[in-house]
Structures are given as C-alpha cells and as structure tokens.
Amino acid sequence: xxxxxxxxxxxxxxxxxxxxxxxxxxxxxxxxxxxxxxxxxxxxxxxxxxxxxxxxxxxxxxxxxxxxxxxxxxxxxxxxxxxxxxxxxxxxxxxxxxxxxxxxxxxxxxxxxxxxxxxxxxxxxxxxxxxxxxxxxxxxxxxxxxxxxxxxxxxxxxxxxxxxxxxxxxxxxxxxxxxxxxxxxxxxxxxxxxxxxxxxxxxxxxxxxxxxxxxxxxxxxxxxxxxxxxxxxxxxxxxxxxxxxxxxxxxxxxxxxxxxxxxxxxxxxxxxxxxxxxxxxxxxxxxxxxxxxxxxxxxxxxxxxxxxxxxxxxxxxxxxxxxxxxxxxxxxxxxxxxxxxxxxxxxxxxxxxxxxxxxxxxxxxxxxxxxxxxxxxxxxxxxxxxxxxxxxxxxxxxxxxxxxxxxx
Numbered sequence: 001x002x003x004x005x006x007x008x009x010x011x012x013x014x015x016x017x018x019x020x021x022x023x024x025x026x027x028x029x030x031x032x033x034x035x036x037x038x039x040x041x042x043x044x045x046x047x048x049x050x051x052x053x054x055x056x057x058x059x060x061x062x063x064x065x066x067x068x069x070x071x072x073x074x075x076x077x078x079x080x081x082x083x084x085x086x087x088x089x090x091x092x093x094x095x096x097x098x099x100x101x102x103x104x105x106x107x108x109x110x111x112x113x114x115x116x117x118x119x120x121x122x123x124x125x126x127x128x129x130x131x132x133x134x135x136x137x138x139x140x141x142x143x144x145x146x147x148x149x150x151x152x153x154x155x156x157x158x159x160x161x162x163x164x165x166x167x168x169x170x171x172x173x174x175x176x177x178x179x180x181x182x183x184x185x186x187x188x189x190x191x192x193x194x195x196x197x198x199x200x201x202x203x204x205x206x207x208x209x210x211x212x213x214x215x216x217x218x219x220x221x222x223x224x225x226x227x228x229x230x231x232x233x234x235x236x237x238x239x240x241x242x243x244x245x246x247x248x249x250x251x252x253x254x255x256x257x258x259x260x261x262x263x264x265x266x267x268x269x270x271x272x273x274x275x276x277x278x279x280x281x282x283x284x285x286x287x288x289x290x291x292x293x294x295x296x297x298x299x300x301x302x303x304x305x306x307x308x309x310x311x312x313x314x315x316x317x318x319x320x321x322x323x324x325x326x327x328x329x330x331x332x333x334x335x336x337x338x339x340x341x342x343x344x345x346x347x348x349x350x351x352x353x354x355x356x357x358x359x360x361x362x363x364x365x366x367x368x369x370x371x372x373x374x375x376x377x378x379x380x381x382x383x384x385x386x387x388x389x390x391x392x393x394x395x396x397x398x399x400x401x402x403x404x405x406x407x408x
Contacts, residue, residue, distance in 0.1 A: 033308030084251030
C-alpha cells in the first residue's frame with residue numbers, strides 16, 4: 001500500500017463522475033482535508049505507531065475517532081462506490097425522527113411496488129398493520145427493503161424520501177453521495193464513499209432511537225425472531241462478536257460487494273470504521289477486515305497524527321460554542337434560546353426532524369436598526385446551539401449499548 005507522508009498545499013475539488021470507476025480517480029473530493037482526496041493509503045507512521053494490517057483488501061476504508069472527528073488512517077476515502085444497504089444509515093438518520101414509535105400503518109400494495117427483485121426483506125405483508133418500531137427493527141436487523149419502502153410511503157413516497165435524503169446528505173457535507181433508491185439497492189448512479197458513510201453513522205448515533213436499533217441483536221417481528229446481520233454484533237461461525245461493538249450497519253449487493261460501517265468503544269475511546277468492497281472473497285471478509293482496522297485503531301489512537309477530519313454538518317460548521325454550554329445536554333436549552341436550541345434538543349433525543357430547516361425567527365425592537373440587531377442575535381444563538389448540540393451530543397452512551405440487549 002502506498003503511504004502519503006506529505007500533501008500538496010491545495011487541491012482543487014474535482015467534479016466526480018456519478019458512476020464508480022475501475023480504479024480510484026487521481027483526484028477526489030477534499031472534504032475533511034487534502035490528503036483524503038488522494039488515492040492510496042493515507043497514514044502518518046511514526047515511532048510508537050503500529051503498522052497497518054497488511055492484508056486489508058477493501059477498495060476503500062477509513063478509521064476515525066468518532067468523538068474528536070480525527071481521521072486516523074484512510075484508503076481511497078472519497079472514492080464514489082455503490083454503498084449497498086449501508087445507505088440505510090442515511091435513510092434512518094433522515095426519516096427515523098419523523099414518526100413516533102407507536103404509530104401503526106396498514107400496508108397498501110403500492111407501498112411495496114418498487115421493492116427490487118432479490119432484495120433483502122423482513123417479511124412485511126400487504127394488508128398487514130405494523131408499528132413504526134417494528135418497521136425500524138426490520139430495517140436495522142434484517143436490512144429489510146420492504147420495511148424501508150413502507151416507511152418511505154409514510155414519508156410521502158420514494159421520490160420524496162430520496163429528495164429528503166439527498167438534502168440531508170448535503171447538510172452533513174456528504175458530497176460524494178448520490179441517492180437513487182432509499183434502501184441502497186443497486187441503481188444506476190447511486191454512489192457514496194467510506195467518508196460519507198462514516199458521516200451518516202456519526203450523525204445517526206447522536207439520536208437515541210438510532211443507537212438503540214443499531215445495537216439490537218435480536219427481536220420479534222410478527223411471529224418470527226429476527227437476528228441482526230451485522231456479524232461483529234451478533235457473531236457467526238468464523239467471526240466472533242467484536243469486543244465493544246455497538247452497531248451500526250452492513251450491506252451487500254452484486255455491484256457494491258460487501259460494505260460495513262461499525263462503531264466500537266474501548267478504554268474510553270470510540271472509533272468508527274467503514275470498509276467498502278473487500279477484494280478477497282471469503283466468507284464474512286468485510287467483518288474480518290473491519291475487526292483488524294478496529295484493532296489497529298485502538299492501538300494507534302492518541303499516537304498517530306490525523307490525516308484529515310470528519311466535518312460537522314453545515315449548520316454547525318461555523319459554530320464554536322463556549323465549553324460551559326456542555327450542561328445543556330443535561331438541563332436542556334432555555335426557552336429563551338430560540339428555535340435553534342429546540343431543534344438541537346430534538347435531534348439529540350431522536351425526536352427532532354433530521355435535516356429539518358430551523359424556523360425563521362425575528363424579534364421586533366424599538367429604535368432604528370432594532371429589528372436587524374435582534375435578528376442578528378437570534379441567528380447567532382441558532383448557530384451557537386446547533387454547534388453545541390453537535391459537539392456535546394456526540395458523547396454517546398455507547399458502553400450502555402454494549403449489553404447488546406435483546407428486544408422482546
């Protein structure tokens with residue numbers, strides 16, 4: 001693997017092709033840092049830093065510190081490739097907060113009309129009535145495209161959901177992603193990248209419901225028991241449960257190959273690893289390579305210099321909140337803080353609309369320029385609390401998730 005030690009002072013961000021290429025482009029997106037836009041392996045090896053595992057065959061991968069956002073190492077991080085069902089992380093981050101768990105929906109034939117042939121399904125039946133809670137279990141545990149399409153129908157249809165997902169991807173600065181189908185099923189032009197998939201996981205994990213679903217090992221769906229197909233979470237004959245694993249999503253299609261994004265905690269450190277399309281075609285290879293990268297990351301974190309960063313959402317990118325604002329996560333934002341604080345609190349609890357646009361606010365004030373001053377203050381508060389929510393609420397309670405609880 002080629003190692004890049006230095007980077008050019010600046011790289012122009014290319015206009016990427018909507019379809020994956022046979023080899024990584026010479027120049028890719030530089031979101032998160034110039035080195036992440038270069039092909040090959042990017043890592044800063046130095047005394048005390050362990051050597052990367054030599055048998056990683058994935059076309060693209062990334063290891064990052066989930067809390068600081070530092071990218072510890074990457075390989076073709078911005079290569080636009082078919083994402084398979086890992087795209088469901090973006091679907092969930094976008095749609096999950098919009099419907100209460102207890103909401104029930106009777107499935108119409110039109111809800112399942114566009115489910116692709118050969119899709120992974122959880123067994124949703126036409127005419128059946130399902131709770132939103134059960135549908136999300138179907139999405140996360142069995143990667144059920146049928147459950148995705150029912151939830152999309154509730155959200156206004158597939159076309160509306162695709163547009164919502166694309167808007168949310170842009171808000172997260174996941175600019176390698178082109179959404180065509182909400183379930184990640186192979187479709188012409190549908191691509192994402194290891195970098196973007198990591199952004200989706202990091203954003204989703206700030207929502208409690210997302211964390212709960214992606215860490216569930218088994219549950220009841222109708223009269224059957226379903227088990228999570230994330231093998232680092234549920235285990236398999238040749239893959240043990242990874243110590244500290246707490247989610248998030250796997251995928252596999254003809255064009256994408258195997259894809260996986262996982263989050264794990266060890267020694268107070270939380271890492272995210274994304275692996276796309278290993279070229280070694282052995283059983284569960286994507287999980288084996290992810291586990292090796294996790295092992296390396298936990299040895300390297302705190303020793304290796306970052307080669308890039310996971311950027312915050314646009315709404316939080318310019319905010320630099322006072323550290324004293326950290327108690328907001330416990331006490332909740334003041335009612336006088338404005339709509340930005342309310343939106344931030346909703347996203348943290350999993351009840352706010354993902355990607356929702358903050359309500360416009362203006363306060364009248366006496367004297368010339370009073371309204372403009374009040375509006376400026378309101379905008380500043382909105383940016384402050386949006387940034388505070390992102391920075392504070394990324395400290396997820398992952399150790400609690402590692403119980404890998406079984407839902408009745």
